[in-house]
Amino acid sequence: MTGNTIAGAAISFSGVGKAFDGPGGARVSALQDVTLVIEPGAICGIIGRSGAGKSTLLRMVNGLERPTSGTVAVAGLDVGRAQGAELRAIRREVGMIFQHFNLLSSRTVAGNIALPLEIAGTPPDQVRARVADLIARVGLDGLAGRYPAELSGGQKQRVGIARALATQPRVLLSDEATSALDPETTQTVLRLLADINRDLGLTILLITHEMAVLRDIASHMAVIEGGRIVESGPIYDIFTRPTHPTTRSFLGGVTGLTLPGFIAGRLLDHRPEGPSEEVVRVTFAGNHATDPMLSKLAVERGIASNILAGAIEEVGPHPFGNLLISVDAARGPEARAYLEQHGLLTEVLGYVR
Amino acid sequence: MSANLLPLLWEATLQTLYMVAASTILGTAVGLPLGVFLATSQRGELLSAPWLNKVLGLLVNATRSVPFIILVVAIIPLTRAIVGTSIGTNAAIVPLTLAAIPFIARLVENAIREVDAGLIEAARAMGATPLQIIRKVLIREARPGIALGLTLAVVSLIGYSAMVGAVGGEGLGDLGIRYGYQRFMPEVMAAVVVILIVLVQLVQSVGEWIAARFDKRAPRNRGR
Numbered sequence: 417m418t419g420n421t422i423a424g425a426a427i428s429f430s431g432v433g434k435a436f437d438g439p440g441g442a443r444v445s446a447l448q449d450v451t452l453v454i455e456p457g458a459i460c461g462i463i464g465r466s467g468a469g470k471s472t473l474l475r476m477v478n479g480l481e482r483p484t485s486g487t488v489a490v491a492g493l494d495v496g497r498a499q500g501a502e503l504r505a506i507r508r509e510v511g512m513i514f515q516h517f518n519l520l521s522s523r524t525v526a527g528n529i530a531l532p533l534e535i536a537g538t539p540p541d542q543v544r545a546r547v548a549d550l551i552a553r554v555g556l557d558g559l560a561g562r563y564p565a566e567l568s569g570g571q572k573q574r575v576g577i578a579r580a581l582a583t584q585p586r587v588l589l590s591d592e593a594t595s596a597l598d599p600e601t602t603q604t605v606l607r608l609l610a611d612i613n614r615d616l617g618l619t620i621l622l623i624t625h626e627m628a629v630l631r632d633i634a635s636h637m638a639v640i641e642g643g644r645i646v647e648s649g650p651i652y653d654i655f656t657r658p659t660h661p662t663t664r665s666f667l668g669g670v671t672g673l674t675l676p677g678f679i680a681g682r683l684l685d686h687r688p689e690g691p692s693e694e695v696v697r698v699t700f701a702g703n704h705a706t707d708p709m710l711s712k713l714a715v716e717r718g719i720a721s722n723i724l725a726g727a728i729e730e731v732g733p734h735p736f737g738n739l740l741i742s743v744d745a746a747r748g749p750e751a752r753a754y755l756e757q758h759g760l761l762t763e764v765l766g767y768v769r
Numbered sequence: 770m771s772a773n774l775l776p777l778l779w780e781a782t783l784q785t786l787y788m789v790a791a792s793t794i795l796g797t798a799v800g801l802p803l804g805v806f807l808a809t810s811q812r813g814e815l816l817s818a819p820w821l822n823k824v825l826g827l828l829v830n831a832t833r834s835v836p837f838i839i840l841v842v843a844i845i846p847l848t849r850a851i852v853g854t855s856i857g858t859n860a861a862i863v864p865l866t867l868a869a870i871p872f873i874a875r876l877v878e879n880a881i882r883e884v885d886a887g888l889i890e891a892a893r894a895m896g897a898t899p900l901q902i903i904r905k906v907l908i909r910e911a912r913p914g915i916a917l918g919l920t921l922a923v924v925s926l927i928g929y930s931a932m933v934g935a936v937g938g939e940g941l942g943d944l945g946i947r948y949g950y951q952r953f954m955p956e957v958m959a960a961v962v963v964i965l966i967v968l969v970q971l972v973q974s975v976g977e978w979i980a981a982r983f984d985k986r987a988p989r990n991r992g993r
Contacts, residue, residue: 520909520910531892535895535897535898589894
C-alpha cells in the first residue's frame with residue numbers, strides 16, 4: 417500500500433492490517449486489509465462480536481495501537497507513523513470515551529474535564545471558562561464539585577464526553593460507551609452524542625456489539641468479522657439490504673425478524689410436496705414503508721398473507737419496516753414479484769407444511 | 770522512676786523523632802521516584818526500560834534482604850564518608866535512609882500498580898506525555914496507597930531507629946538498652962516501650978486519616 421490518504425476524509429483506513437506474536441511464537445492476525453473511509457460529520461458505527469478486531473481498529477485512530485501494514489489517517493495526518501509530539505498533537509484532535517468511563521477517582525467532575533486542557537497547557541482562567549461551558553453542554557450543571565464515585569453511570573459518561581470534547585477535537589471515538597449503561601441511560605447518552613455531532617459537526621466513530629445503538633444514531637456502519645470488514649455503507653442501505661450472514665444475525669436482534677418458535681421449528685429449506693406455505697421476509701423501505709402493501713396484494717391479486725412477526729421503526733430519518741409473512745407456496749413467486757414491483761424487498765426464508 | 774530520668778526520656782524521644790523524620794524524608798525523596806520508575810518501566814510500559822528495571826529491581830531486593838543490623842555495620846565506611854563519624858543520631862540516619870529507600874520504593878510501586886490501566890489509556894488518548902501521566906494521573910490516583918505505604922515505612926523506621934541504638938546511635942532504643950538493660954532499670958525499659966507504642970499508634974492513625982482524606986473512591990461503590 418502507498419501512504420496515500422483520501423483527501424477530505426475525517427478518518428481513513430487503507431489496507432490496514434495488524435498482526436502480533438501470539439503464544440508459541442505464532443503470528444496472530446487481528447486485522448486484515450481493512451479499508452474504510454469516514455466522511456467528516458458522519459457517525460460511523462463498527463459492529464462486531466468480541467474479538468472481531470473492532471477495538472483494535474478504533475484504537476488505531478488515536479495511535480493507541482499501530483498498524484503493522486497499511487495506513488490510518490485522521491484529517492489527512494498519518495497516525496500510524498506519527499511519533500512523540502506529533503502524535504500527541506493528533507491525539508488532541510481526537511477525543512475518546514470508554515465503556516468504563518476511565519475517570520480519575522481523585523478529581524472532581526470539573527477536575528476530570530480540565531485534565532486534557534491542563535495536559536495541553538491551556539492557561540488556568542481559560543480552563544475554568546471552558547470547563548464551565550462543557551459542564552453545561554453535557555447537562556451536568558451543579559455537579560462540578562462532585563467526585564465520580566458520587567455519580568450515576570450516565571452522569572459519569574457525560575463527564576467522559578465533556579472531557580473528550582475539552583480540546584475541541586474533530587473526531588470522537590466511542591469504545592462501547594453505552595455497554596455498561598441501562599437501556600434508558602443509553603438512550604440519553606446516545607441523544608447527547610447525536611446532538612454534539614449535529615451542533616459541532618464532530619465526526620464520531622463508535623464500536624459496539626449492539627445493533628440498536630447503530631440504529632439510533634449512526635449514519636454509516638461497518639460490520640467486522642474475524643479481522644475483516646465484511647460489509648459497510650450507509651446505515652439505511654445495510655438495514656434494508658444486508659448481504660452478509662453476520663449482518664443479518666445482528667439485524668435479527670433489532671428488527672423484529674425473529675420467527676415465532678412454533679414456525680422456526682418446522683421451517684423447511686425446500687418446498688415440500690403437497691400444499692404448503694412460503695415464509696417470506698418483506699422489507700419496507702423509504703416511501704413505501706407506510707404503504708398498505710399487503711392489503712393491496714390481497715385486493716389486486718387475491719393473495720392472502722399471514723403476518724408472523726413484524727416491526728416498523730426509524731433508521732436515521734427514514735421509516736423502515738420488516739415483516740415476516742407466509743403465503744400459499746403455489747402463489748409465492750407471484751406475490752413476491754408483485755411486492756418487488758412496488759419497491760419492497762423480499763426474501764424467502766423457507767417453507768412450512 | 771526518678772525525676773532526673775524524664776529529661777533523658779524526652780531527649781531520647783526527640784532524637785528518635787529526628788532520625789525517623791530525616792530518614793523518611795530522604796528515603797521518600799529517593800524511594801518515591803524509584804518506585805514510580807519500577808512501576809512504569811517494564812517492557813511496553815510508559816517509560817519502557819526493561820533492563821534498567823531489572824537491575825534496579827535486583828538492587829532493591831538485595832538491599833531489602835540484608836538484615837538491618839548487618840546493613841548498619843556493613844556500611845560504616847560509607848557512613849563515615851558522609852557524616853564523618855559512625856556514632857550518633859546523624860550517623861544513624863545513613864543506614865536508616867538506605868533501608869527506607871528500597872522499602873518505600875516497593876510500597877510506592879505497589880500503590881502505582883493498583884491504578885486502573887484504563888486511566889493511563891485515557892491520559893495517553895488525551896495526548897499526555899509519560900511525565901504528565903505520572904504526575905497528574907498515577908501519583909495522584911495512588912495517593913491513598915502511597916500514604917498507607919509511607920505509614921508502614923515510618924512505623925518500620927521507628928523500630929529500626931531503636932536498633933541503631935545498639936550500635937552507637939542515640940534515641941529511645943539506645944536509652945532502653947543502656948539504662949533499662951545494662952543498668953537494670955526496668956522502669957526505663959517500660960517507659961521506652963510505652964513511648965514507642967504511643968508513637969506507632971499516632972503515626973498509624975495520622976497515616977490512615979491522611980489516606981482516607983485522599984481516597985475519593987466510595988468504599989461501597991467499587992462495582993468493578
